[in-house]
Amino acid sequence: MCKTESQLIAEAKAGNKEAFSELVEKYQKPVFSVCYRMLGTPTAAEDAAQEAFIRAYQALDRYDPERSFATWILSIASNYSIDQLRKKKVTILSMDSDKHAWLAPPDPGPSPEKVALDKEKSALVQAILADLTETDRAAVILQYWHDYSYEEIAENLDLSSSAVKSRLFRARKLMAEKWQEMQLISAPNVNSAAKRIAHETSTI
Amino acid sequence: MKHQQFENWILMDEELNKEQQRDLHGHLKECSQCQALFQANQQITHLFKTAPEPAPVAGFSTRWLGQIDRVEKRKNRIILFSSLGAISLATLILLSTVGLELRSVVGNFPQMLYELVTLIANWIVFLNQMSDIITPLFRVGAKLLSPIWLFIILFGLSGITAAWTVKFYRSRGMQKELN
Numbered sequence: 001m002c003k004t005e006s007q008l009i010a011e012a013k014a015g016n017k018e019a020f021s022e023l024v025e026k027y028q029k030p031v032f033s034v035c036y037r038m039l040g041t042p043t044a045a046e047d048a049a050q051e052a053f054i055r056a057y058q059a060l061d062r063y064d065p066e067r068s069f070a071t072w073i074l075s076i077a078s079n080y081s082i083d084q085l086r087k088k089k090v091t092i093l094s095m096d097s098d099k100h101a102w103l104a105p106p107d108p109g110p111s112p113e114k115v116a117l118d119k120e121k122s123a124l125v126q127a128i129l130a131d132l133t134e135t136d137r138a139a140v141i142l143q144y145w146h147d148y149s150y151e152e153i154a155e156n157l158d159l160s161s162s163a164v165k166s167r168l169f170r171a172r173k174l175m176a177e178k179w180q181e182m183q184l185i186s187a188p189n190v191n192s193a194a195k196r197i198a199h200e201t202s203t204i
Numbered sequence: 205m206k207h208q209q210f211e212n213w214i215l216m217d218e219e220l221n222k223e224q225q226r227d228l229h230g231h232l233k234e235c236s237q238c239q240a241l242f243q244a245n246q247q248i249t250h251l252f253k254t255a256p257e258p259a260p261v262a263g264f265s266t267r268w269l270g271q272i273d274r275v276e277k278r279k280n281r282i283i284l285f286s287s288l289g290a291i292s293l294a295t296l297i298l299l300s301t302v303g304l305e306l307r308s309v310v311g312n313f314p315q316m317l318y319e320l321v322t323l324i325a326n327w328i329v330f331l332n333q334m335s336d337i338i339t340p341l342f343r344v345g346a347k348l349l350s351p352i353w354l355f356i357i358l359f360g361l362s363g364i365t366a367a368w369t370v371k372f373y374r375s376r377g378m379q380k381e382l383n
Binding site: 017018020021022024025028029032033036037042045046049050053054057118121122124125128143144145165168169172173175176177179180198200 | 215240241243249250261269
C-alpha cells in the first residue's frame with residue numbers, strides 16, 4: 001500500500017528510517033538539482049544533498065506540517081549549499097563542459113548529439129551562475145527552476161521580499177552581462193551552444 | 205521616458221501592461237543596448253528552462269540509509285564517550301573529596317583510636333558496677349516480690365531512666381546553643 005507523505009513523515013518522526021528513505025527517493029531529484037546548481041559539481045552536489053536529507057531527518061521534530069515538505073527540504077538544501085560555498089569558496093565552475101558531465105544521464109538512451117548539447121547547456125548554466133553571490137544564486141535557482149514566489153524565496157533565505165526583488169534584479173543584470181560577454185569569447189563548444197540558444201529564442 | 209526605466213522593465217519580473225509593452229518595444233527598436241539586454245534576458249530564461257535537470261546516480265536513497273546509519277553510530281559513540289567522560293570526571297571529583305576527608309581522619313587516627321578505646325573501657329566499667337548493684341537486688345527482689353510487682357518496678361525504672369536520658373540530652377543541647 002502506498003503511504004501518504006504525512007504518514008511517512010509521522011513514521012519517520014517515530015524513528016523509522018525506511019519511511020524517511022521513501023521521502024528521500026521522492027525528493028532526491030529537486031534537492032540534488034538545487035545542490036548541483038549551487039555547487040557546480042556532481043560530487044559536491046551528492047554530498048550536499050545527502051547532508052541536507054540527514055539534517056532534515058534529524059530536525060524532523062521541528063518540521064511544521066503546515067508547511068510544504070518540498071519547500072522545507074529545499075530550503076535546507078539551499079541554505080546548506082550557501083554555507084558550503086561560503087566555507088570552501090567553491091569556484092570550480094569552468095567553461096569546460098566535460099567537467100559538468102552528469103552523474104546520471106538525464107534521459108536513458110539519448111542520442112550523442114543530445115548528450116553533447118545537454119552538457120553544453122549545463123556548462124553554460126553553471127558559467128552564468130558562477131559570478132553570482134551565494135544568496136543571489138540560491139534566489140535565482142529557486143525562482144527559475146522551482147517556481148518559488150518572492151515571498152517563498154524570502155522565507156527560505158531569511159530575507160525580506162523587497163530584498164529578494166532587488167537581489168533578483170541585480171542577478172538578472174549580471175547574468176545578462178555575463179551572457180553577452182560569453183557570446184563574444186572564443187570557447188568553441190560554449191559558443192556553439194550559446195548560438196543555438198540564441199537561434200532557438202529567435203524562432204520562438 | 206528615461207533609458208533606466210526600460211532597463212528596469214526588462215530586468216524586473218513583473219507583467220507590463222499593454223501601454224508599457226508598446227513603449228518598451230518602441231524603445232527596443234531605437235536602443236541597441238536595451239535590445240541586447242532584452243535578448244540576453246530572454247535567452248537566459250530559455251536556456252534555464254531547456255537545460256536538463258541534473259539527477260543523482262541510482263541508489264541515492266540506499267546510500268542515504270548507509271550515511272544515516274554511520275551518522276547515528278557516530279552520534280551514539282559520541283554520547284557514550286561523553287557519558288563515560290562525565291562519569292569518570294564525577295568519580296574523580298568524588299574520590300578527591302573523599303581522599304581529602306580521609307586524609308584529615310587519618311591525620312587524627314591515633315587520638316581517635318585512644319578516645320574510642322577509653323569510651324569502650326568506661327562503658328565496660330560502668331556496666332560492671334551496675335551489674336554488681338542490680339544482680340543482688342534482683343536476687344532479693346525475686347524472693348520478696350511477686351513477678352507482677354517486679355515487672356511494675358522494672359517498668360517504672362525504665363521509664364525514669366528514659367525520662368532522665370531525654371532530659372539530659374535536651375539540657376545538653378540547650379547548653380550547646382547557649383555556648
